[in-house]
Amino acid sequence: MPEITAQTEGAIRILTISNEPKRNAFEGTMAADFLGHLNDADGDAAVRVVVVTGAGDIAFSSGHDLNEIASGAHAATNLGEAPFLRPRDMTKPVIAAVNGHCYAAALILALSCDLRVASVNATFGSPGARLGMLPEGGQIGRLPRLMSSARALELMLTANPLPADEAYRTGFVNRLAGQGEALQEALVLARAIAKNAPSVVAAIKAGVILGEREGIDAAGAYEATVARRLEKAADAREGVSAFLEKRAPVFRGGA
Structure with missing residues (x-):
């Protein structure tokens, strides 16, 4: 079938x-x-x-x-x-x-x-x-x-x-x-x-597509804006804590 x-x-x-x-x-x-x-x-x-x-x-x-x-x-x-x-x-x-x-x-x-x-x-x-x-x-x-x-x-x-x-x-x-x-x-x-941070994975995909469609300058502006937002998010806090504590991170994709 x-x-x-x-x-x-x-x-x-x-x-x-x-x-x-x-x-x-x-x-x-x-x-x-x-x-x-x-x-x-x-x-x-x-x-x-x-x-x-x-x-x-x-x-x-x-x-x-x-x-x-x-x-x-x-x-x-x-x-x-x-x-x-x-x-x-x-x-x-x-x-x-x-x-x-x-x-x-x-x-x-x-x-x-x-x-x-x-x-x-x-x-x-x-x-x-x-x-x-x-x-x-x-x-x-x-x-x-x-x-x-x-x-x-x-x-x-x-x-x-x-x-x-x-x-x-x-x-x-x-x-x-x-x-x-x-x-x-x-x-x-x-x-x-x-295994990686879902919020960052999604942002990488979106940024690469933006760069293909609108060029390198648009991708650079995207990086500068989105990086500042994501570094304050839950995935970043968990990633840094896991690295310092020498354990596998448990990402949830939250803000």
């Missing part, structure tokens, strides 16, 4: 795109359900990191079901690419555990996530030019920032897939994992993040 499943490990919410017969393509209500799960995770104070992956070890996702695009069913939902862009606007970091093929809307999703872990058998594809469709969802504007501009351009112009090892060398992928191990490697990364 095509579905999005959710499970929680400590402070980490794991969302799995499950439609293996179609390489985890989004069909039916899957995109809307996925957006709902992301919204739930972002609104849950107990969740500090979200990890998104695909079922099995062949595909992360092949994107939208092309049959639904051809029939007009996809357009009828009025969702557009909102579910795949949502990680970018979340306050919490989102990690893509790319366990195989990652094409089209799934590439938009991986691009919108804050960090990417890929298995060695993963491939990234932007097939728009081959389908007569413009690559969107940040592919033209943001993808060249996350790998070389020339490599991003080649990926989109040729519509040829980018192997995981090359994606790692370009900096698009943060970590490489063995086949079937992308989720576990992503969880190692997620646990390291979840």
